[in-house]
Amino acid sequence: MAWRSALRLDAVWRELRGIAIALLMVAATTVVAWGLIRYLDVRRGSPIYLIPVLLAGWHLGRIPALAAAIAGVLWSGYFFYSPFYTYFVARPAEIINLTLFMIVALVTSHLANSMKQQAELARKRENQMSDLYAFSRQLAAAPTAADIYRAIEEHLASLVQRRVLLFGAGRNPAAETEAPQPVQAAIASIQRGAALTTTVSEAGDTWLIRRVSSRTPDFGVLAIDLGHMPAVDDIRRRVDDALADASATLERLDVARALNEAKMRSETELLREALIGSVSHELRTPLAAIMGAATVLRGSPAVAQDERLHSLAGVVRDEAERLNNDIQNLLDATRISRHQIKPQLEWIEPADIVNSALERRHRRLAEHTVALDMDSNLPFIYVDPVLVQQAFVQIVDNAAKYSPSGSTIDISAKRNGHDVVLSVHDHGAGLTADEMAQLGERFFRGHRLAATTSGSGLGLWIAKAFVGANGGRLQATSEGADQGTTVSIFLPYNADANQPEAAPDD
């Protein structure tokens, strides 16, 4: 494989560089030796060559140390043994002497190298221990299972410097798609309790897969991407060390129970969703029959001739409609709390929103006088018209509900600075300062009128959310109790320059 030969070439280069440095050190020593002989007349200076050998052994490894030793012997022979200034050594005693020097140099370099390696190993162990210790302290301080899982992921990721994925245990299921297919399969089998740990090789990467806890698969499964790291056993041992601590802490927190609760909660959520879905169908179908039948009755000749029956059929129809609106409010409230409001933005004539809302509530408003005041040349606004209309309908409903029949409701659409403002002003119950502060909170209903008017306290809260989703805001003002209320929707429009471009007209 290409990377393997590259690795070998790299090692050769490192050794060659080491040898070159070792020889340079020997050369520097030689300069010193020459100075000693020349100026101080030192004649037994050969041990000086042990210095580069030691240094090479410590810093550069065995082969550069050997090179330093050989060069040192040669130069010793040159300087310190007769005949001087030749590499040739004549006397047998001196030959023995040089040989001894050679042996000492080799042993020294070997010792230096071993010491160096042991020191490095000791430092590495110490780092590992302090990592593990820091991890233990983090675990001890973790208040929740989520914190423990985060600590595990962080610790292992820093350990292997690669990806660590955690599966199950209520973690983000999106993580599962990050792992390659064979890894996912291995994870699934471990999750079913097949084994404690396994390794999978995929596309040149080795994955270590292991249960977080040796006792139960409930605490999740880890997948660690080791890449091409050869020391799988070493990593596995260290992962074991880390997880022994972590799973003990998880058990201490009784995470299993918490996880079960989370599972149950999500099932409750599903149930609620199903319930709301069926409410929408199961209640609305009979409501549709009630309302439809009431309108047929009302239109039938026999009933139409009798004023009392005619108005009774109208009551059935109107109450069915109101019930339907209440159901719609519940559904909308659920959509809002589930963050399922996704505005479909388009350019729209502001007056269209107002007109459409009034059309939907024309029966509700039949007993009021509606005074409309809309500017004919309002800028187009870029909103979800249906959501804004639904918000406006809520406001109109409130105005009709909290003002006496026969009174006037003023509805306007105006430009105000960089906003288009849709307002509803009634001459009804008004708001006290206290009520104004709480208005628009979920389920808030004014105490003064709660007994005499029905409602869920959802309407304005929904209106506020729908307007907010369109980048607008809702404002309610009142001079005080029984002084009437004005509720306005402020919808921003960009300056006139950003109005939609005119359509080509032929």
Add this chain to the structure above:
Amino acid sequence: MTEQQPPIVLVVDDEVQIRRFLRAGLELDGFVVQDAETGADALKSVTLQQPDLVILDLGLPDMDGGDVLERLRSWSTVPLIVLSVRSNEAEKVRLLESGADDYVVKPFGMAELLARAHAAMRRQVRAATGEPVVRAGPLTIDLAARIVSLNGSRVTLTPKEYRLLQLLAQHAGNVVTHQYLLKEVWGSPHMHDTHYLRIFVRKLRQKIEQDPTQPQILLTELGVGYRLANPEVGQRVAN
């Protein structure tokens, strides 16, 4: 639809109570009512009975109402109104594009359904007889002479304004989607340029509406399209 032969309506709905009130309301209005409970029944009945109108509920036990609609439209142009519980605008648009003439959202009043149904049936009759004049309140659109007049006096329109009004007049009383109008007036590349319509409709309303901020003729269906006011009942359906 002649005086001697009352029109036949096929009601496709699996809910018996809905069928019952629809039957009562439609019979009071002079229809002969036939029922189908499933999509398969509906497709068979349309072939055999050749109804003048179909009222189709989308929630059927055997097949999706949208599929029934598409299958039916592959060989029949019968006027068809969809009953939907889904108040999702994208869904309404999809159904209209699949060939529904109009929709009503449950719960609804009988008058609303009848207004939509009669409008769809008139389109069919106009297509068959070549009747060229469509009225919407004070507005008269002569599709043959290409003349639009308001209270008897002629209104000057640009060709594209006329084209827009013409498309709405052909479906008078029924909703026409933004996409359809855009495609027919400006061509397919502008299918989603809804703002073209907003600007054009504002200009058009200034020419034909008494108060353009409170239109009585050219009505907006938010998120779906436009509707030319129902010529018979007026813009608002009372019940």
